[in-house]
Amino acid sequence: MMRKLIITAALTGSLPTKEQNPNVPITPDEIAQDALACYNAGAAVVHIHARNAEGKNCHDTAVFQEIHDKIKALAPELIVQLSTGGRAGMNFESRRGCLFVNPEMASLSTGSVNFPTSVYENSPTLITQLAEMMHERHIMPEIEVFDTSMVAPAVELKKKGLIDGPLYLNFVMGMRNVQPANIGQLSHLLTMIPDDALWSISGVGANQVTTMLLGLAAGGNVRVGLEDNLYQTKGVPASNVSLVERVARIAKDVGREIASPAEAREILGL
Numbered sequence: 001m002m003r004k005l006i007i008t009a010a011l012t013g014s015l016p017t018k019e020q021n022p023n024v025p026i027t028p029d030e031i032a033q034d035a036l037a038c039y040n041a042g043a044a045v046v047h048i049h050a051r052n053a054e055g056k057n058c059h060d061t062a063v064f065q066e067i068h069d070k071i072k073a074l075a076p077e078l079i080v081q082l083s084t085g086g087r088a089g090m091n092f093e094s095r096r097g098c099l100f101v102n103p104e105m106a107s108l109s110t111g112s113v114n115f116p117t118s119v120y121e122n123s124p125t126l127i128t129q130l131a132e133m134m135h136e137r138h139i140m141p142e143i144e145v146f147d148t149s150m151v152a153p154a155v156e157l158k159k160k161g162l163i164d165g166p167l168y169l170n171f172v173m174g175m176r177n178v179q180p181a182n183i184g185q186l187s188h189l190l191t192m193i194p195d196d197a198l199w200s201i202s203g204v205g206a207n208q209v210t211t212m213l214l215g216l217a218a219g220g221n222v223r224v225g226l227e228d229n230l231y232q233t234k235g236v237p238a239s240n241v242s243l244v245e246r247v248a249r250i251a252k253d254v255g256r257e258i259a260s261p262a263e264a265r266e267i268l269g270l
Helices: 028-041 061-074 097-101 124-136 148-159 183-192 207-218 240-254 261-268
Strands: 007-010 045-048 079-082 105-109 140-145 168-173 198-203 221-224 231-233
Touching: 007 028, 007 198, 007 240, 028 045, 028 061, 028 240, 045 061, 061 079, 061 097, 079 097, 079 261, 097 124, 105 124, 124 140, 124 148, 140 148, 148 183, 168 183, 168 207, 183 198, 183 207, 198 207, 207 221, 207 240, 221 240, 231 240
Parallel strands: 007 045, 007 221, 045 079, 079 105, 105 140, 140 168, 168 198, 198 221
Antiparallel strands: none
16 A cells, blocks of 8 residues: 655745736745645645745745744644755855754755756765755755666765664656656656665646656655745646645545554654
């Protein structure tokens, strides 16, 4: 039997704006309210970026702390995963900001890649620094895999003892210049990871539907949300809760049971 499905909701990201979709949560209160709604719809994990007073992406520890505390006040069972993504600053001193909050999980990219308009740079030194800090603080990393070259460094972190629990990878697919969102690419990635590794899958834009279906069928976990995709269908704005509800509905229809936060903790070894 397949493991229960862990649904992650990526609520806001670095780039989406209310002008693009009025449902994008920006303030800590908006993010916390969306987290609660997604929890009630079936999400076990929320992936969080912080925005400053101007609505711009930031690595401010105080903002991350406020968001974290407000989510936990509304939905204490939820697993909160904070982002170390680099759009608000590429160096270690900036990107470690969320780790001082001591969330249960944090994202960690294990390689560099060309985004559509910029280089997302993750040097070996930076990767090790972030992994060491997560390890010291007992924060579980979710490895963000934008291309196949990011798998081997993640496996190496596990071999070095910088990841205590299972290796957990999120395959990000369908962004321009990075890996495609198709069954061939997923199959190839799955041949590269250890047998005991766990994985999730997320797709950018319309590819979110493709990756959701692949994850459900192949026994993986699924990430959805406005960070990656602003539309329910072509031209129809989505909300975070509507995207979670769609996964939960289809999972029920095909017989994939959904993991509660407590069950997700057990699966992930938190």
